[in-house]
Amino acid sequence: MTTYSYFIDYFIQLTFLSVGFWLLDLPHQTVKLISESYHNFQQRNKLKKKPFVDTYAYDLGYHSSYSLTTFAIMLLFSTIVPYLAMIGGIFFTFKYCVDKYNLSFVYNSEFRGLGKIYERVVPKAVFTIFLFQIINVGFFTTKTPSEHKKTYFLSGVTFIALELFYVAWNYRKV
Secondary structure, eight states, X not given: XXXXXXXXXXXXXXXXXXXXXXXXXXXHHHHHHHHHHHHHHHHTTOSSOOOOOOOOOOOHHHHHHHXXXXXHHHHHHTTTSTTHHHHHHHHHHHHHHHHHHIIIIIXXXXXXXXXXXXXXXXXXXXXXXXXXXXXXXXXXXXXXXXXXXXXXXXXXXHHHHHHHHHHHHHHXXX
């Protein structure tokens, strides 16, 4: 198995297995079954039995970090395997649809983001993109002919610095 096929297999498994896993709501159903069994076991000898209340909540922190990690892996390894970006795009399309469905219809809606998610996720995504660009500048600088290395490196670092300044300037205004 080559390195290329490993990353392609990894993202195909992410796309269909993990997203399908959450679409079927298997973790929630498993926790609900165990909790309901435990609740019924506790209530078996009581005269006035309390009804079971499902308190399982959508773990937004887990899914955000999972998506950001997957995004970073996809960006970093798309330089080695260029069509990994296309498979990553398919993964994020499926993930978006499944998460939107779960948040809208499956889980209780008592938890609202109120814009806090956007404030925390966007800086991490921007950091991932900058890390990707820095690694790409280093990678492609080592692969360029020796007479162009300095020019390529300086132009890449200058572009990243200008981009960082632009993001910092606009982020401060928001």
